[in-house]
Amino acid sequence: MTTTELPWHMRGHYAPVPDEISATDLPVEGSIPPELCGRYFRNGPNPLPGEVSPHWFVGHGMLHGIRLKDGKAEWYRNRWVKTKALEGQDSINRETGEVDYTVSLANTDVLPHAGRIMALVESSFPTLVTPELDTIGPFDFDGRLKTAMTAHPKIDPVTGDMHFFGYGFMPPFLTYHRLNAKGELVLSKEIEVPGPTMMHDFAITDRHAIFLDLPITFQMRLLERGMPYGWDPSYGARLGVMPLDKPGEVTWFDVDPCYVFHVGNAHTDDQGRIVLDAARYAPDDVIAMWESDTGPAAEDGPAKEAGPAAAAAATGTARFYHWILDPASGKVEETQLADRSVEFPTVDDTRVGRRARYRYAVAEDPGNRSAIVKYDDELGTVTAHELGTEVVGGEAVFVPSSAPDRAEDDGWLLTLTTRRDGAGAQLLILDATNVAAKPVAAITLPRRVPAGFHGSWIDDSEI
Template sequence: MTTAGARPTYLTGQYAPVPDEIDAVDLPVEGTLPPELDGRYLRNGPNPLPGEDPGHWFLGHGMLHGVRLRGGRAEWYRNRWVRTRALAGLPHRTADGVDLSVVVANTHVIEHAGRLLALVEGGLPYEVDRDLGTVGPCDFDGRLHTAMTAHPKTDPDTGELHFYGYSPVAPFLTYHRLSAAGELVVSRPVEVRGPTMMHDAAITAHHVVWLDLPMTFSWERLAQGMPFGWDDSYGARIGIMRHDDPTATVQWFDVEPCYVFHVGTAHEDEQGRIVLDAARYAAADAVAMWSGTDGAVSNHTALDRDRASRAAATGAARMHRWTLDPTSGSVTETPLAERPVEFPTLSDALVGRDARYRYAVSAGTGRHAVVKLDVHTGETQAHELGAEVAAGEAVFVPAADGTAEDDGWLLTITTRVDGSASRLLVLDAGDVTRQVAAVTLPRGVPAGFHGSWVPAVS
């Protein structure tokens, strides 16, 4: 929250943007970097230009931070703004409508078919090179005519990339699929009730799992800043749709009102049910979280905020499971863990499959941590960081000769809460309490969103 005359939270401390782009080489390493970590750790996040106030943390220009690891060394760090048309100050609207290339590209960075893409859900992806230079907007040879989610899902068996775009105007949701070679081969509208903010979705071996939840767009909110806010009247439901059938309809399941920014994963069980795990905000927590974000207070009514206050809401998400039965139409909801978490991840090799472990980040006074949840036993393990150091999303990198699901490492950028310093931590995914190595970065890296491990090209 901000007070009169104070700088907003998203411009201070661990969120404070950096003013420039730098390069540094031969970074100091504590411990021993596994020699087989040969590649780049890349992370995206908002970073306004010097002197800018975008009005909300989510709206700053995208900046990529990268660390090159090879042969047990941290060869370099560099950071670069994604040079979008928005960064150049071009108008969002054209004479015929909206220019989907005028975006901030600040949410994620992934690799598909040899192409690196900086993503934001409001428009087209931007291609970047392995040195973090911007190539330009990508519409997949003119075939993509909607926005692209920042959370596409790669099927580990087929190599296909499943994604979607949502819009404030009909069609509100459009499903897309890229081939393993990077060709856009499927685009089809999916019917939802209105302009919902669908930040994430899930896949299984045969289905897409949709989240039609009550955080919705309105033109009135757009005039005030962030256009999304909690809508009690919208309802909440989860949908499943066969992704191997171009004519498949969506089967919807009503659920308790909530919001989900990030899914863990989904899979099909032996009974043919769809099991979805995600970081779930209960209704009161969703309102408390959204209303407590700088620039978003006006997006909820006084009644909304009072309701959240009276419910003793923490504004935090917790891992939750929905089990959807296509035969009976029933749904079961089960809490998985009590500790507040966000940014759940897992091994990329198990996306859409029955995975045992989820990795996530936990925050709170004195309780910043990287956590590991065993969904088979319910046990949670944590790499505690204390009150002064916060962790970003933890990315799993498998060991080349690993046999167990958690044979590998977790990579995360940690930043002191005053913004003064950052490190790239390498944790043992089998025992997250054990720090394998830490790379000292040449500057404080602002808190950001999502990233990827990009193996070196042989």
């Protein structure tokens, strides 16, 4: 198969790299803030040489890491997560339908908790890795975890508890889990939903978990297309609010049909209402995007050349929305917060589940104009660090400054950028108080980094 015959997610700035490398003393333009002593890790799919992945979401996980210390970029390294899937094992027994959650692609997220660093994908157990990106192996919390684990757990910044869930295509379709601050699995509770929905993300407040039961569902007929999930308008759309002190007791709120891959944040307001914000796809947009990923629409048009964000942008894509859910009245308010298309929303981790003024996201508009944007919830304004048409921005990870009584946006945004022509990659450090300004520092990496998914800043104090 020639390069031009490969699917879009195997070409250009999505194309996998063929090997693992290490490099030291990376070139830096500008000045790395001395406070940034730690590691930036980013996860994403990277099929092995010679493999043709049927879908962007199902390539083998590869971690990319940059070590910062004392104002220097000490090293870059990339490593495949050495999973059973990488060795060729299948997670599903084709005769019985049973799932082996120790077989993992481990390709979606990477984050620390309770002294562990976990590479995550929503179809399996977490895979532990070291601060040097070596693989330790699958982890089931000493035998307590019996389902897959979402790639988007939420850590309560006050208690240190990690809240997460697992979903599956066979019962139980949805299970809520909680780790304490020591990393011990202390609670698992099934949540009843009508069927096998694809629930990629969820949210917490200081007293609730919010589940997104939306109409992308498991469909056996799609199994051979790489991702056996598709849009199902008959399923309905609803948001579920579960008090954390009453696990399993969920109040459901019907909402307009849509899909959400990623939430920004949630909080409980002074009236006891739950306020949730997220990157929301309207039905036409999610169908256009999903078909560009999984079906015949990928053969032609913008999806083949530019990928799902640009393809969806041609007709409209995810917009930043919020919902206000009132348990007292059962009513829902739904509002679009900004018009610019966004994905990968993030928030200051110390504000997870609490009211937060700022969100950060990646924007990509028609014409492939990419940017890192900052949304101000108080003013309702959006400011942008424009990257132009030839550079693609990745998820922006907020790192707070250590200043006492700092303002919420006092810190930095780390984003891994890749050129569309595949020529190279940089880690940009932006001043979060002045996102539109020139980067504080730009670290040039020794190779191209394929467009990927999610990452984390892991401070030295966490290792």
